[in-house]
Amino acid sequence: MAHGRAVVDAAVGHGFFPPRHTVEVADVIELDAGVTRITIRDPYIASHGRPAQFVDFFTQDPTRLMPRPFGISEIQDDLVSFIFAVVGDGTRELAGLAPGDAVDVMGPLGHAFDTGAPANYVLVAGGLGVPPLIHAAQHIAGDGNSESTAVFGYRRNHFADEYVDRYADRTYSIDESEGNVITLLDRMEDELTGGDLPPVILSCGPLPMMKAVASWAAERGIPCQLSLEQRMGCGYGTCVLCTTDTVDGRLKVCADGPVFTREQLGWE
Amino acid sequence: MAHGRAVVDAAVGHGFFPPRHTVEVADVIELDAGVTRITIRDPYIASHGRPAQFVDFFTQDPTRLMPRPFGISEIQDDLVSFIFAVVGDGTRELAGLAPGDAVDVMGPLGHAFDTGAPANYVLVAGGLGVPPLIHAAQHIAGDGNSESTAVFGYRRNHFADEYVDRYADRTYSIDESEGNVITLLDRMEDELTGGDLPPVILSCGPLPMMKAVASWAAERGIPCQLSLEQRMGCGYGTCVLCTTDTVDGRLKVCADGPVFTREQLGWE
Amino acid sequence: MNDNATNTVPGTDLYDHEWKHPTLVAGVPWKNPVGTASGTFQYAAVRWFYDVSRLGAVTTKGVSPVPWEGNPGVRTAEGPASNINAVGLQNPGVDHYLVDDLPKLKEIGANVVANVAGHSDDDYAEVVAKLADSPADMLEINVSCPNVSAGGMSVGTDPVALSRLITRLRGMTDKPMIVKLTPNVTDITVPARAAAEAGADALSLINTIVGMRIDTRTGRPVIDHVTGGVSGPAVLPIGLARVWQVRTALPDIPIIGIGGIDSGEKALEYLYAGANAVEVGAAALFDPIAPLRVARELDDLLDERPELAARLAAGETWR
Amino acid sequence: MNDNATNTVPGTDLYDHEWKHPTLVAGVPWKNPVGTASGTFQYAAVRWFYDVSRLGAVTTKGVSPVPWEGNPGVRTAEGPASNINAVGLQNPGVDHYLVDDLPKLKEIGANVVANVAGHSDDDYAEVVAKLADSPADMLEINVSCPNVSAGGMSVGTDPVALSRLITRLRGMTDKPMIVKLTPNVTDITVPARAAAEAGADALSLINTIVGMRIDTRTGRPVIDHVTGGVSGPAVLPIGLARVWQVRTALPDIPIIGIGGIDSGEKALEYLYAGANAVEVGAAALFDPIAPLRVARELDDLLDERPELAARLAAGETWR
């Protein structure tokens, strides 16, 4: 650990961003089958991380070199939390970490949601898109000028509600037995558009869901920021491996995003 | 661990030799700077291992796939010990193991010293050639028909004397400040050739030392068995990567050796 | 963490599991789509570890007309996730093979692919002539060994020479003939096509890739022959791409995929890339039962992919 | 255990260490023998992590006459100890480079190698014409990218086309010109010799090796372009062998060794194989400061090898 800290201190002391470094795992809990919440102790990320920014995680196995990016889900003092699903070998290894273990990370990376304007931020997440929106709720709650309404869609178990409930002014959630986030948005439409604060949608989740959310927003003229995923090589903008098509051409999801507006993406 | 045991049991139960499997590290001690004695719990190897047979060790790091072969140095009940020097990354990792850790091994492999005939076995080792000769002393002590005389040469610290002393009838050792094993053999010549039991030399160590020992033996007509080292791909005879030149052509050190007679090697 | 550790074996039924998904390679039935790769399988060594007739096939070490000594000195080095070998095709010769390994393997009922080595067209022809009447089930012509100075890889990189050689060998036997290709070429579809047009019944790929290591303590190459052939997990993406390319160029020829396979999952990637079967090489150096474990893992993975399994059983491929 | 983890950094003096062992590549002084590899270094991204002028050189991303979009969709996959990339040379074009990256890098005093991309001879010529009067210190002609359908690797695999191209470019500028070679050829000494005879001042090698992965959940290639270029630790033995072969064939030409370098020790292997300097590629994806750390580690390793250090400082090589 000491070594990880020394690396960060040396970089910051010279006016640079911390490179990859080793941190301590503070907590690991399984929220749902195959869904893990991991908390690391990292003062730098804790004080700089903003909603939708992500952190590159690295596995211990040196045959798996590429970063596993995860969105920050919550920050408490020096502790930074993430929620991730086990989808392959890398996340399987990371889910097996235990408190006190060491793990290599780098971040925070990417651009955050823009929550500068006072608004009712509607946090629309599906599946493993929840982490940045929990963090957004936390951030907005600390700001005071805005409100937040969480709109979460799950496959089955509503595993993230208890976290977002701590911060969001209102939480609505749904699972596949009942419908999806569009079902919820339809139900809430009057409430959202009729309030004092103008609604702004922040969204993260599977691509088809985000496209549906974007078009729901477009039809109602509601501003919409979307946090994308793409396979990454570096996470910090050096490799141009993580592009997405935008109206301005192919942009890097890691460094130009992960947050893009509906207009930038050209989604109708 | 259970899993390692199950793998061995399944193989043996079907009449086969155990493949690579996971065992528990029982003990690790540093004998000298960069020299480690490691003990594993492996009932199969413990009951089958003979002097000069070796065990393939595998590192945890999956970028380092090749076996690290080590000669058995001692066997006590289910426990099998090895003594090795840190020479590269693989042995560095293995030296970092602690009791209770898991490590993958396969063995015992190769042909043992032939200690069938009653004799005064002269165990001539240099540097990290000591392990099989400690085991030879242990084996001979348990046999009753033969004697053993250890002749060990060290660079500096006489780190293995205390182990071979447990079993050998006589131990002579020397370090570079005084000379080498040939110095010792010269001093002991009368004692060796004048005893009741005929002398047979068993030797392991650096190539130049073994060649000197072989020619010392040849000049005096003393039979000489030499345990060789070669870079290995498998350790069990399948890859033909570990050959040494013999009078019968290129033979496998792992499966045809590691023990060869002076005559087989054609060393004068 | 280590895919090669036997503690990832999903059970200990390796020794008596009943295979569910056979395949057919150039008309020859394989109990399962997994064989050993040449040079990493010696019956005398592997027989102690499992009943090798349980595999889809066993491919034996390249045999030459007379015994070959191979290269002197250190023959191997380690790369990141790879082995580098410079055996130089040491083998006791075809006559020894015909009285020793081959009859023993046939006696236990193994499906035997006999790998053929040569320094010249005549060498290959001499070996094929002797194998033509043998009980070997398939022949694999190795025109891709990077570790011999004459013959070997040089034939595999020259489509004209390759075509001439395979045409000649083709005329000598009706045994299913596999041509084993080297990845050390600009475009592997060129020799692939040359071999197919000259009458090869199947192709196997890849052989090893030329590589080396240097010992920084001495500043000298680790291997006395300087370079050797790289194989093992590191070459997986390269082998997959070569199989994909050859399958794209030649939709119908049976292909045996080789390179970096150490799990059923990786074998499955080759099948999706268009292979009919696979061979496991270096992984068997690090664990003798690796080919059997790969076959066992694949057998379950194919349960979940009935369409792929059906195609393989019919001698067809995914692509 | 992981060589790439910064917790193996032997100290935290990366940001102000004074280099002890410079080198000279085709007459151009490098503060140390370590540069970045093209395509893995974007100034706008890396500048936040360290002062890039501390490196021996920075090689910038390939620039083309006009902006290129690169390949759509998923551009990368992971291999065992490797990265597979199919960027397809996306870049904002040479004009942007001349007003943005290049002046910024020169302003901070970096030694800049400008990597040149093209789909045709005219493309390359147009870029070189624009760079001829620029402050770039060296040009690196990339005739070895496997991820574009026209130009790129096809030039690098055809010695006649390569000779024609380099002869033409040679006539356009006196800037030291490096030709970057592909390992996807049967014999790399052939294009190496063609480039040298056509007037290249130096050679850099290797570029990436064609590879792919398949997602076994879908049975489809991970990368939309299907194949990409393999780089990272897995290719180390292959890169070393290519440098060794080219150095053996061409004793005098400066060589920049590339492929799989993620430590000072591995850089040192390249220097012993006959390279004058090295470039660090994929390792920088997994840790931005990897090139700086490699340089730092190498600087100490060279202390113990004064003869090698002296040769490098004089622009000579070990072999």
Ligand SMILES: Cc1cc2nc3c(=O)[nH]c(=O)nc-3n(C[C@H](O)[C@H](O)[C@H](O)COP(=O)(O)OP(=O)(O)OC[C@H]3O[C@@H](n4cnc5c(N)ncnc54)[C@H](O)[C@@H]3O)c2cc1C
């Ligand atoms: C900006 C960003 C934020 C993310 N935030 C989260 C989060 O908060 N929670 C969460 O569960 N997941 C998140 N993901 C997805 C997560 O990174 C992948 O699920 C994870 O990398 C898969 O790793 P693996 O080793 O298990 O999968 P493997 O398939 O074994 O990985 C192989 C390679 O593919 C990459 N990869 C595979 N799937 C994805 C994917 N969906 N997106 C990006 N790369 C992928 C891996 O990073 C690795 O490089 C995020 C992705 C991005 C780009």
Ligand SMILES: Cc1cc2nc3c(=O)[nH]c(=O)nc-3n(C[C@H](O)[C@H](O)[C@H](O)COP(=O)(O)OP(=O)(O)OC[C@H]3O[C@@H](n4cnc5c(N)ncnc54)[C@H](O)[C@@H]3O)c2cc1C
């Ligand atoms: C039959 C036999 C018995 C041995 N018994 C012992 C013993 O009891 N004690 C002991 O200290 N050493 C012994 N050795 C040597 C020991 O295997 C090597 O020192 C060890 O493998 C080096 O591993 P490394 O990862 O530290 O070195 P690296 O250089 O990083 O290893 C790279 C590769 O080279 C191989 N290698 C490197 N040096 C040797 C060598 N001298 N012999 C064989 N392979 C080598 C490694 O196994 C590995 O495959 C024995 C070798 C053999 C062949």
Ligand SMILES: Cc1cc2nc3c(=O)[nH]c(=O)nc-3n(C[C@H](O)[C@H](O)[C@H](O)COP(=O)(O)O)c2cc1C
């Ligand atoms: C030690 C060794 C020896 C080999 N000898 C031969 C051989 O004799 N004939 C042959 O065609 N291929 C030979 N090969 C190549 C393998 O059969 C296989 O094509 C290659 O190793 C790639 O597969 P892998 O990554 O699974 O090892 C040899 C490979 C190794 C590692």
Ligand SMILES: Cc1cc2nc3c(=O)[nH]c(=O)nc-3n(C[C@H](O)[C@H](O)[C@H](O)COP(=O)(O)O)c2cc1C
């Ligand atoms: C993401 C990525 C992009 C690359 N783009 C270029 C490029 O534009 N021009 C070029 O000459 N090489 C390019 N390369 C190749 C590298 O410069 C280098 O030759 C190769 O990756 C091998 O080195 P490595 O193993 O250190 O990565 C690229 C490599 C990667 C990983």
Ligand code: FES
């Ligand atoms: S992941 Fe490297 S630029 Fe985005």
Ligand code: FES
């Ligand atoms: S190490 Fe494989 S045959 Fe000896």
